Amino acid sequence: MSYLSHLEACNRFDPERFLPLRLAGRRVGFVRRDHARQLEAYPDIFRLSREAAALVDAIRTPAEATAALDEASDRLIRAGAVNARRNETFAVTDGWGGATLFEIDRGMIEFFGLRAYAVQLNGWRPGDDGPDLWIAKRAATKATFPGKLDNMVGGGIGAGYSASQTLAKEAQEEAGIPEALARRAHAAGAVRYRTEMPGGLRDEVLFVFDLETPAEFTPCNTDGEVEDFRLLSARECLRRVRKTDDFMYEINLVLIDFGLRHGLIGPEEPHYLRLVEGLRGALARGGN
Amino acid sequence: MSYLSHLEACNRFDPERFLPLRLAGRRVGFVRRDHARQLEAYPDIFRLSREAAALVDAIRTPAEATAALDEASDRLIRAGAVNARRNETFAVTDGWGGATLFEIDRGMIEFFGLRAYAVQLNGWRPGDDGPDLWIAKRAATKATFPGKLDNMVGGGIGAGYSASQTLAKEAQEEAGIPEALARRAHAAGAVRYRTEMPGGLRDEVLFVFDLETPAEFTPCNTDGEVEDFRLLSARECLRRVRKTDDFMYEINLVLIDFGLRHGLIGPEEPHYLRLVEGLRGALARGGN
Numbered sequence: 001m002s003y004l005s006h007l008e009a010c011n012r013f014d015p016e017r018f019l020p021l022r023l024a025g026r027r028v029g030f031v032r033r034d035h036a037r038q039l040e041a042y043p044d045i046f047r048l049s050r051e052a053a054a055l056v057d058a059i060r061t062p063a064e065a066t067a068a069l070d071e072a073s074d075r076l077i078r079a080g081a082v083n084a085r086r087n088e089t090f091a092v093t094d095g096w097g098g099a100t101l102f103e104i105d106r107g108m109i110e111f112f113g114l115r116a117y118a119v120q121l122n123g124w125r126p127g128d129d130g131p132d133l134w135i136a137k138r139a140a141t142k143a144t145f146p147g148k149l150d151n152m153v154g155g156g157i158g159a160g161y162s163a164s165q166t167l168a169k170e171a172q173e174e175a176g177i178p179e180a181l182a183r184r185a186h187a188a189g190a191v192r193y194r195t196e197m198p199g200g201l202r203d204e205v206l207f208v209f210d211l212e213t214p215a216e217f218t219p220c221n222t223d224g225e226v227e228d229f230r231l232l233s234a235r236e237c238l239r240r241v242r243k244t245d246d247f248m249y250e251i252n253l254v255l256i257d258f259g260l261r262h263g264l265i266g267p268e269e270p271h272y273l274r275l276v277e278g279l280r281g282a283l284a285r286g287g288n
Numbered sequence: 289m290s291y292l293s294h295l296e297a298c299n300r301f302d303p304e305r306f307l308p309l310r311l312a313g314r315r316v317g318f319v320r321r322d323h324a325r326q327l328e329a330y331p332d333i334f335r336l337s338r339e340a341a342a343l344v345d346a347i348r349t350p351a352e353a354t355a356a357l358d359e360a361s362d363r364l365i366r367a368g369a370v371n372a373r374r375n376e377t378f379a380v381t382d383g384w385g386g387a388t389l390f391e392i393d394r395g396m397i398e399f400f401g402l403r404a405y406a407v408q409l410n411g412w413r414p415g416d417d418g419p420d421l422w423i424a425k426r427a428a429t430k431a432t433f434p435g436k437l438d439n440m441v442g443g444g445i446g447a448g449y450s451a452s453q454t455l456a457k458e459a460q461e462e463a464g465i466p467e468a469l470a471r472r473a474h475a476a477g478a479v480r481y482r483t484e485m486p487g488g489l490r491d492e493v494l495f496v497f498d499l500e501t502p503a504e505f506t507p508c509n510t511d512g513e514v515e516d517f518r519l520l521s522a523r524e525c526l527r528r529v530r531k532t533d534d535f536m537y538e539i540n541l542v543l544i545d546f547g548l549r550h551g552l553i554g555p556e557e558p559h560y561l562r563l564v565e566g567l568r569g570a571l572a573r574g575g576n
Binding site for chain 1: 383384385386450451452473474475476477478480493495497498548549550551553554555556557558559560561562564565568569570
């Protein structure tokens, strides 16, 4: 295992196995070919060809696309193609900061291979051997990745929320961080990856924030999703990244990014540039 | 002017105007087509075609390539195609951390469009409005970009030097930073750009380091290349990046990277992702 192997594991995507999903001529997602065949049953919503799955021409405005994809979601869930709604709405935009093209339930994001945005908060404080990081252990009862090590705080950006609003909300819910402390977090960049998942494709941007936590602070989970928090030196975290799969898959990337920004991984690392660039989309296939 | 316009200005490269320079089947540089025609005069060294300028097949080993390109450099300087040697040798490698393919005088790097590596050291200390940065003003007598604002320390990585060795050497020469202080600098990532220059193509990676300087420290230039050093708030530096061309062209990128890592530019910036990715090669044309 190596740093690079985690980046590669998070960028396993064969565009040949997918069709671009188009809305009004613009690619908005990627649908796996076997999933696309299921969309043929809904010709009022989708037009399938060899090259693409497209929303039909009559669907153009955000309201029309939102309504059509909502209807499609219902049908796909009834047909058993998708598990369930998550009852949380994500906005699909024309690039980060761009206009909203439509909104859709979070449970549909992977099926349609839509770009999603999330925040990640590294909680750290000075330790004996460089920074120590607050690491969460996911509850054994979590539906996804139970028992894996996780970052202190992370969460998807829902429709209508900014990155900082999401950060403050998740910091409170996941780690009991009061708003005044969360406001001291600072943006530190972004990590991007695109990888096939059993449900389709995950195409995600993680906005990364750092927060130096005061000595008297200990995170405290309030939503039952975390078994415990422990303070691990960032060097030990990176050792585990290199040697184990203890961490949730995308958290490895967030830790590598932390190590790169804080000088724990330096240019003497042979794959240094591939890591720096690979964390920012250089390994993502299928174009922008 | 905007952050993004500086990234675009540093990634102006039309591959159609250039030929790939190949050595033993591998692309090692880009030669402008009018320059490539000058290489036709040296058929013992170069084989020109519509698609590429290649070193002849007999040249394969690093020693052979180094000797042949040294001879070509002499001829090109005599022919007036290149100004002069810089009497500093750069290693052209098979990617960062890869084997050395050949060594060549720094004065030839742009003509052949070879990948070069450099270090940049941000010297900062806590200020009233976030971090303050030590900024140099280039001497009026400098051959290139006289009077422009520059980073505290920066310099190309010569053959046989590591990034940290270059950093320590340049920190001493350019800013009088003692070795013990320079060792406290930490790696913080890399910035990459590829842009046409009057002499050819600049294809450069800047390894970025941060150094928190103690309150009693003031940089002191020892090689006569700096008129003065001043402490400017990073916010003021970024305002000048957005509004002026006060800074040397690639220093704008280094300052934007500093702003991204230190939370002075956050995800609310509309081009946030294009900046994060554009600093790591996403805007560079012509492949890897």
